[in-house]
Amino acid sequence: LLITLTLGILATVPAFAASDDLLEAEMAFQPTARFKDAHTLEVRFQIAEGYYLYRHRFGFATESGEWKLGRPAIPAGKAKQDATFGKVQAYRQSVRILLPVSLKNKGAATAASSEIRLGINFQGCADIGVCYPPQRQQFILKADSREWASPGTATPKPATSAGSLSDLLKKAPSSRSP
Amino acid sequence: LSFSPKVAVIGGALLLASVAGVALFLAPAEGDGPATAPIAGINISPGALYATRFPDTAGHVQELGQWQQKLLVINFWATWCAPCREEMPILDRMQQKYGGNGLQIVGIAVDSTSNVINFAKSNPMTYPLLPDERLAIEFSKRLGNRLGLLPHTAIVRPGGDIIFLKLGVLKEAELDALIQRNIPK
Numbered sequence: 001l002l003i004t005l006t007l008g009i010l011a012t013v014p015a016f017a018a019s020d021d022l023l024e025a026e027m028a029f030q031p032t033a034r035f036k037d038a039h040t041l042e043v044r045f046q047i048a049e050g051y052y053l054y055r056h057r058f059g060f061a062t063e064s065g066e067w068k069l070g071r072p073a074i075p076a077g078k079a080k081q082d083a084t085f086g087k088v089q090a091y092r093q094s095v096r097i098l099l100p101v102s103l104k105n106k107g108a109a110t111a112a113s114s115e116i117r118l119g120i121n122f123q124g125c126a127d128i129g130v131c132y133p134p135q136r137q138q139f140i141l142k143a144d145s146r147e148w149a150s151p152g153t154a155t156p157k158p159a160t161s162a163g164s165l166s167d168l169l170k171k172a173p174s175s176r177s178p
Numbered sequence: 179l180s181f182s183p184k185v186a187v188i189g190g191a192l193l194l195a196s197v198a199g200v201a202l203f204l205a206p207a208e209g210d211g212p213a214t215a216p217i218a219g220i221n222i223s224p225g226a227l228y229a230t231r232f233p234d235t236a237g238h239v240q241e242l243g244q245w246q247q248k249l250l251v252i253n254f255w256a257t258w259c260a261p262c263r264e265e266m267p268i269l270d271r272m273q274q275k276y277g278g279n280g281l282q283i284v285g286i287a288v289d290s291t292s293n294v295i296n297f298a299k300s301n302p303m304t305y306p307l308l309p310d311e312r313l314a315i316e317f318s319k320r321l322g323n324r325l326g327l328l329p330h331t332a333i334v335r336p337g338g339d340i341i342f343l344k345l346g347v348l349k350e351a352e353l354d355a356l357i358q359r360n361i362p363k
Binding site: 022024025057082083084085123125126128129130131132133134 | 256261264327328345
């Protein structure tokens with residue numbers, strides 16, 4: 001019985017993935033954002049070892065009506081042959097994305113135009129074979145600051161949600177590898 | 179689509195939790211033996227589990243209680259989850275193999291109905307696919323999946339004892355053995 005149990009344990013442990021052993025999404029992927037300059041937002045993900053992000057799952061949007069976003073500049077990721085999705089690109093360790101941003105009405109500076117609410121969608125997995133639900137993090141960035149902001153640092157509301165992302169995801173650039 | 183407020187707080191599991199890395203996944207009971215020790219992290223009673231309802235892809239509400247007398251394999255998945263999609267053919271084979279003998283697999287999708295319908299057109303499954311993005315995550319968390327990761331699988335013996343939880347892809351031999359040991363005789 002002992003041998004059987006031991007074998008059972010050995011057979012099971014490699015597949016073991018207790019939730020407690022895995023990082024929260026915001027720790028696994030650590031997104032931050034800032035105004036790089038007056039016309040560019042910079043988004044960074046610091047990705048923990050053993051985790052990766054999919055390129056085609058990034059999405060960016062703003063709820064700030066006075067601002068509009070341009071097409072994000074997402075660097076090429078590492079090609080990954082996915083048994084399910086085919087050839088995709090993924091990021092490990094870190095990725096830096098630049099987002100052109102501009103005021104719709106350039107003439108009048110208002111209280112609303114002094115900051116931008118940036119919504120970022122992303123989705124990734126851990127190498128042990130589990131995936132995180134699509135994440136959405138909300139940032140509030142001050143137009144006159146170049147400081148890095150963490151998700152939701154300027155708002156008391158929780159910034160992560162795993163649902164209702166379809167609108168934002170639709171706005172994600174088509175970034176699958178050819 | 180609501181969960182019962184009744185919550186089965188799983189107590190006395192600290193000792194079990196100390197070996198949780200093993201115990202979470204070594205819980206299969208043998209044959210018709212007594213109920214197994216509770217698995218740490220589960221936060222739902224059998225009654226609440228069986229009262230849980232999800233829509234199917236046709237919009238009809240499916241209550242898990244309809245499979246109360248079966249060995250129920252609850253698999254959480256999504257179309258965007260590659261490892262989930264890799265293991266679904268295994269689940270489908272199990273449903274075909276044991277479905278007539280007391281096994282029921284359900285695939286609860288953390289996904290939209292339209293995504294699941296599109297997926298099912300090219301990947302038809304012999305077990306029901308039940309999409310509800312928000313409720314699926316809630317339910318999965320009550321079944322020990324703190325972070326809502328996928329894939330996640332729970333196996334429930336007839337009557338409601340949860341005997342097995344796993345995050346990550348199931349191995350076919352592992353699942354087959356579990357089913358054989360626990361399927362109602």
